[in-house]
Amino acid sequence: MWRIPQNLRNMLTCFRFCKHSIMTICTTKCKLISLSVVIVILLAIGICAVSLCKTVYHHILLKELTISNHSTGYELWKETPIPMYLNVYMFNWTNADEVLKNWTTKPIFQECGPYVFSEHHIRVNLTWNETENTVTYYQKRIWQFQSDLSTGTLQDNITNLNVIAATAAYLVRKKIAPIQEIASFFIDLKEKHLVQTRTVSQWTFEGYEDKLLQLLVKLNISNFNIPESKFGWFYGRNNSEVYDGNFTMYTGVDNIDLLGIINKWNSVSWTGDYTSYCGVVNGTSGELWPPVKKYDKVAIFSPDLCSTIWLSHQTNYSEEIVGMTGKKYIGTDFLFDNGTKYPEQKCFVNDKSFPSGVRDVSACKFGAPAFVSFPHFYLADNYYTDPIVEVRASVQLNLLIEPMRNIHMFKNVKETFVPMLWFSQTTELTETLGRKTKMLLTVPSILTYSGCGLIGIACLLIFVTVYYAYNKVWISHEEERLLSEDT
Known part of the structure; x- marks a missing residue:
């Protein structure tokens, strides 16, 4: 058997060792470089x-x-x-007949509801203003009654103040006696009664025909510029694209802190219904917000109030929603103050100054003696609750009635803020949108x-x-x- 010489075997072994050493060195360097x-x-x-x-x-x-x-x-x-709901509570004046006979009797109101309507918002007729990074739009709102979520039906009868009669009398309160007497004649001719009973449907979206209102529309009185011959608190709004007017809003493209802030309403930056900063158009629509982490206060512009409402951060409150911790902003005594506690709020007083706790929105409501407050007159002066009992009532709408000696229907009334209704808007963050937001x-x-x-x-x-x-x-x-x- 042929055998490899020992010296040759030694040479092969040495060669193999050198080969492996070279490969080892190369591999080590490659590993070091790769790492x-x-x-x-x-x-x-x-x-x-x-x-x-x-x-x-x-x-x-x-x-x-x-x-x-x-x-x-x-x-x-x-x-x-996001699913939205409008919850409406109506006040039923249960002892109206007794009060009309003797105004020393305190009015008693029964709260009825809630009457719940689903609410859907669509922005239409968009115009992009690229130089200002804003968008101008109209808002279409659609409401549908939700019987399964409501307490009561739209056919429930509600007795309360005659809104048109109260408005007509309020408009002539400063006129000379002959004009007031003429107004009194037409009010007595067309209205007959200071209170009236209507269904919930008529009080809200359906509306009802009113003879005095029809006359006033025909006469085209400048101070009484209601464009319809029917009245309802939300009449003419359902499915309307133009009722709320147009809004100009910052898109946030150049500054995320301005996202959703409205700077113009009906193409102007001042409503004209209040002086000073009270009439400035400011705040969001309440649905789209800039990052609010650093803000102690947030503003919402309300076309229903023709002004901005300010909400303050409740620092000792937190709530988990769909796995996220939310911040809560609430209304404080600042919101409806009339300058008593916060001098800067005095510009919300248009005509006659009343104790703190309500905001005069008559200029925004076709001249009607309308004042808004928190439900139950929360945080308001006792002046508003003393004349009224059993009001168990989120914004409340009240009508002011006051004595007028030249207007027969209001000759013997006592100055009173009559609660008409209050309502709140609620939303439900869907789980799908919640997950995206959380991510x-x-x-x-x-x-x-x-x-x-x-x-x-x-x-x-x-x-x-x-x-x-x-x-x-x-x-x-x-x-x-x-x-x-x-x-």
Whole structure:
């Protein structure tokens, strides 16, 4: 049997050892280089994720929340996907006959309801103002009665003040005696009674025909500019695109803190119904908000009040909604103050100053003696509750009646703020939208934690690389493997 000479075997062994050594050195360098590249990449991504977290999040907010033709926020804003409800409570004057005979008797009101209507909002006729980063739009609101959620029906009878008669008398309260007497003649001719009974449907959206109102519309009296011959608190609003007027709103494209802020109503930035800052158009519509984390107060512009209402952050309150902790903003005594406690609120007093707790919105309600307050006259002066008992009643609408010696129907009345109705709007955040919102809110945390995690992994790899390189572990293991193969 042929055998390889010993010297040749030694040469082959040496060659094999050298070959494996060269390959081992190359492999080690490749591993070190590869690990170094990985470490650099992990460090770069991690540092960028941590340092650019706010920038990236701001970019995501601009893309998702701002109002533009390509944003997610635009689709949600154009047609509100969140279920909304209007809860209406009517006040039934149960002892009206007794009070009309003797005004020393305190009026008693029974609260009826809620009468619940689903509410849907659609923005229409949009005009983009690119130079100002605003959008002008009309708002179409659709209501449908929800019998299953309501206490009572639309056919319930409600007795309360004759709104048209009270409005007509209020409009001539400062006129000379002959004009008041003429007004008194027509009021007695057409109205007959200071109180009237109507169904809930008539009081709200359906409306009812009124002979005095029809006469006033025909006479086209400038101070009495109701455009309809029927009256209802919400008459003419359902499905109307123009009733609320047009709004101009910041899109937030150039400044996310302005997102949803309305700066014009009916193309002007001042309502004309109040002086000073009280008449300035400001605040959101109540559905679209800029990030409110840093705000102690938020403003909502209400076309129903022709003014802005301010809500304050309730610091000792938090509530979890769909897995998210929400902030609660409430109305305080500042909201309907008349300058008694907060001098800047005095500009809401248009005509006669009353104790704090109501806002005169007569200029916004076709001259009707309308005043708004919190339900139950909450936070209002006792002046409003002393003449009334058993009012168990979110904004309340009240009508003022006061004695007028030249108007027969109001000759013997006592000055009283009569509660007519109060209503609240509620929304329900859907689980689907809640999950999307929660995901958006967690983006900063995800970026920060991910970045820190990548930096941590990179640091660990640096430690491992240095340790193994220092001890030449890879080469030693390779040599041991080669020797075992030769053996």
